[in-house]
Amino acid sequence: MRFTELPKRWKTQIIILSSISVLFFVLLIIFNLFLNEYRAENEKQRTKLVKNDSELIGERIEIPRDGKNSVKANLYMPDTIGNERLPVVFNIHGGGFVGGDADVLDTQSDRIANEWNVVVVTINYTKADVKPISYGCEEIRDVVLYFADQAESYGIDPSKFTLIGYSAGAYYAAESTRMLQQSDFDMASLVLCYPWTTGLNANKLKKDFPPTLFVLSGQDPISQKAKKYVKDMESTGLEPDVIEYENAVHSFIESNNPEGMIENSVDMSDVINSEQQSLAREAETAISEWIFDRADHPAGSP
Incomplete structure (x- = not known):
């Protein structure tokens, strides 16, 4: 028809x-x-945001993964290394899930490697406009497991691994820590700096979830929203610690480094200034003290 x-x-x-x-x-x-x-x-x-190789303080490395694309990372070793195996800090940059680069943490990572006497690894996870957030979290998980497997080669202690994330990077750090527990690997501690927590579910966390520190900025709406997630964790029986800097703004820790001035087309004077820099260094000291206190007195110890 x-x-x-x-x-x-x-x-x-x-x-x-x-x-x-x-x-x-x-x-x-x-x-x-x-x-x-x-x-x-x-x-x-x-x-x-990517530095020339000649300008980068850290060492560029690629982490192999079975049947998957490798993950780019930067490695920082302290200038003086003794015979004792070192803790590792996995430093996870932010950027609103689609921005940022591991190189923005270059100066800071080198500084804390030496001041804290730790190995630092910054991870260039795949951004959410390219792959789902879960994919980036899997990359971070696999990098941590790689270093745990290669602990002897790097002279590091897998029982002293810490993930630190900033803003959206804190979301990745939190989810990666949960994934690591599912893979039967427990991080020693987790530090979430002014974290984006919308979408995180505290009910999915195990009762023995690693000790967690929230570093919040008093002048930051994202930090204030994160307080609900702190309460959600507490309601499940977990006991996260919280340090809040009343006068601090969002990204004050990583922005107050030379890399923070790369995007000079935007006025960053409210973030990059002497007051925020002073608070940033104070926060780094507090974070290191908290991490090493957790290492000396792990959860469940007397």
């Missing part, structure tokens, strides 16, 4: 359905174009 011979009602329905199908495909094409442009712009902004 030809279209012209169909009842009018059928013709109308076919025309409507055809129009909807065409509109759907047009919208799909427009969305893909937008997504590609969005990804390209994010990649452009991320590239601005």
Whole structure:
């Protein structure tokens, strides 16, 4: 039967359905174009943060993974190394889930490697505009497990591994810690600095979840929202610690380093200044004291 011979009602329905199908495909094409442009712009902004190899203080390394893409990371060793196996701090940068780069933590990671006498690893996890957040968390998990497996080669102590995350990086750090427990590996401690916590579920955490420290900024809405997650953890029986710097703003710790001035097109004077820098160094000292106190008095010890 030809279209012209169909009842009018059928013709109308076919025309409507055809129009909807065409509109759907047009919208799909427009969305893909937008997504590609969005990804390209994010990649452009991320590239601005990458240092030349000659300028990088840390050592660029790639972490192999069975059947998966390797993960790029930067490695920092203290200048003076004794015979004792060192703790490891995995330093996870922020950037709103789609921005940032491990290189923005270059100066800070080198500083804390020497001041804390630890090995520091910064991880260039895949951003959420390229792969789901869970993929980036799996990358971080696999990097931690790699270093645990290669502990003897690096002279490190797998029982003294700490994840530190900043903003969106704190979300990745928290979820990676949960994934590590699922893989039967327990981090010694977890530090969440002004963390993005929307989407985290405290009910998924085990009762022996690693000791957790929240470092919050008093002038930061994201930090204030994180207080609900602190209460959620407490309601499950966990006992997270909280340090809040009343005058601190978001990203005050990592921004007050030379890398914080890379994006000079934006006025960062409220973040990068002498007051915030002083608070940043104070926070780093407090974090190190908390980490080493946890190492000396692990959960469950008398």
